[in-house]
Amino acid sequence: MSAPTGPARSAGPVTGGWATGEDAVLVVDFGAQYAQLIARRVREARVYSEIVPSTISAAEVRARNPVGIVLSGGPASVHVEGAPRLDPAIYELGIPVLGICYGAQLIAHQLGGEVAQTGRGEYGRTDVTLVDGGGRLGQVLPPQQSVWMSHFDAIVSVPEGFSVTARTEDCPVAMLESPTRQLYGVQYHPEVVHTPHGQELLVRFLVEVCGCRQNWTMTNVIDHATENIRVQVGKGRAICGLSGGVDSAVAAALVHRAIGNQLTCVFVDTGLMRLGEADQVEDTFHRNFGIDLIHARAADRFFGRLAGVTDPEQKRKTIGELFIRVFEESSQGIDDARFLVQGTLYPDVIESGTATAAKIKSHHNVGGLPEDLDFELVEPLRSLFKDEVRRIGSELGLPDEIVWRQPFPGPGLAVRIIGEVTRERVAMLQLADAVVREEIHKAGLEREIWQAFAVLADIRSVGVMGDERTYGHPIIIRAVTSEDAMTADFARLPYDLLEKMASRIIGEVRGINRVAYDVTSKPPGTIEWE
Ligand code: XMP
Numbered sequence: 001m002s003a004p005t006g007p008a009r010s011a012g013p014v015t016g017g018w019a020t021g022e023d024a025v026l027v028v029d030f031g032a033q034y035a036q037l038i039a040r041r042v043r044e045a046r047v048y049s050e051i052v053p054s055t056i057s058a059a060e061v062r063a064r065n066p067v068g069i070v071l072s073g074g075p076a077s078v079h080v081e082g083a084p085r086l087d088p089a090i091y092e093l094g095i096p097v098l099g100i101c102y103g104a105q106l107i108a109h110q111l112g113g114e115v116a117q118t119g120r121g122e123y124g125r126t127d128v129t130l131v132d133g134g135g136r137l138g139q140v141l142p143p144q145q146s147v148w149m150s151h152f153d154a155i156v157s158v159p160e161g162f163s164v165t166a167r168t169e170d171c172p173v174a175m176l177e178s179p180t181r182q183l184y185g186v187q188y189h190p191e192v193v194h195t196p197h198g199q200e201l202l203v204r205f206l207v208e209v210c211g212c213r214q215n216w217t218m219t220n221v222i223d224h225a226t227e228n229i230r231v232q233v234g235k236g237r238a239i240c241g242l243s244g245g246v247d248s249a250v251a252a253a254l255v256h257r258a259i260g261n262q263l264t265c266v267f268v269d270t271g272l273m274r275l276g277e278a279d280q281v282e283d284t285f286h287r288n289f290g291i292d293l294i295h296a297r298a299a300d301r302f303f304g305r306l307a308g309v310t311d312p313e314q315k316r317k318t319i320g321e322l323f324i325r326v327f328e329e330s331s332q333g334i335d336d337a338r339f340l341v342q343g344t345l346y347p348d349v350i351e352s353g354t355a356t357a358a359k360i361k362s363h364h365n366v367g368g369l370p371e372d373l374d375f376e377l378v379e380p381l382r383s384l385f386k387d388e389v390r391r392i393g394s395e396l397g398l399p400d401e402i403v404w405r406q407p408f409p410g411p412g413l414a415v416r417i418i419g420e421v422t423r424e425r426v427a428m429l430q431l432a433d434a435v436v437r438e439e440i441h442k443a444g445l446e447r448e449i450w451q452a453f454a455v456l457a458d459i460r461s462v463g464v465m466g467d468e469r470t471y472g473h474p475i476i477i478r479a480v481t482s483e484d485a486m487t488a489d490f491a492r493l494p495y496d497l498l499e500k501m502a503s504r505i506i507g508e509v510r511g512i513n514r515v516a517y518d519v520t521s522k523p524p525g526t527i528e529w530e
Pocket of ligand 1: 408410411451526
């Protein structure tokens, strides 16, 4: 490994869309969190999509040559000064545009229709009725359907040349279109699950209106990524830090497919992984895939450094620093490595522009690598969403336990132990955590639950087991449902399941005499306990 002298350089997207010849759709982001969901739904229709800011100019759009444009919803009112607008020349490019919610209002507002504050906004489930058979876009939809609305302003008259193709009881224009100008608008949110026929509407727009070929398939993505990695790395050597998590695992498998033994993976074994996880990494990557793997067994060093450390931030810092040192030492033998493989995903790329996202990232990068390593980055997952990464992982033959692995913090079980992190306490937590995961798996709840794990608290309480008085520690079970970890709800686990977990944990883990279930959502809590 070369000396850390300059910033790691990203080579930009290597898998998606324009780089590889798939038809591509631009999703213009007008704020809130709708754009990512729309982009994912477009991908689900096997059409490549990319999110762009609302400040994009017509010339920039033309340069990208998309087959369609979707305008997202957003929190603003078109009447507010400074509310985001679309460069009006984009409407004249002849590229089909679909405006959703705020996007639809913007089309009406910018092209001469009227958007008014009717005082009767619509929120939640609403019935929509087609007008004149639904027009070009809506003709595949049922004459009446339930949709998800979330708007205060309403379009009350459409621009010249447009027709109204759907309405609701309170809103005279729920859909509008001008097929000759290739401009379409829908007031409701077709991208959310609460609009059962939403995906049909999006597919209709993409396939019939835009003429998209549905060629964004994971097999194509794998083929293109393989080719691109070969071109980028040439005969060079690459290093990949494996954490056992799905992103780095899929990135490593993909790069290995492309360049074989020019890749060396480094797995820093902190001793803070879950039960059996270190062996699983070794089995999967070294034994099954035949990947050149350096397994740095550094548990003793981590426990040495963590002795006496109880402050959560200090724990993270201690682990982060030692992790980097061990990674650097382990990769020292790989002299000529110039490339570093990273499992960066598309949401990281989108969010890296905003200040709050930057803060979240630095928190999550604990246990990751510093930015000042002198490597060129290979980021084969840069244009992909998590569900796509999972599909690629499965296609590449990675086991379900890795592909469907729940998010796990970089500093590992250390953030789930309140108080000092010792080898003995980690061993206790590993056993309890294995019970929680096993029971969730047996109950078939794994994919419904975002994360389920055990936490070890550093308090003790009196209990009674057999005829004996005990004075032991509690285990706290934490299980949450979530879309993106930004917010989370505690999972409504069945009592029988909780009882089974509790009795197994107390029976199988010495020193535990009580089990509690955390019923806090995020906010106000966080997912982890530290
Ligand atoms: P909190 O506890 O802040 O966690 O609600 C939100 C999500 O982030 C995960 N998490 C981490 N992930 N490195 C990571 O890669 C970290 O240091 C880290 N800390 C928390 C947590 O598991 C949850 O999914």
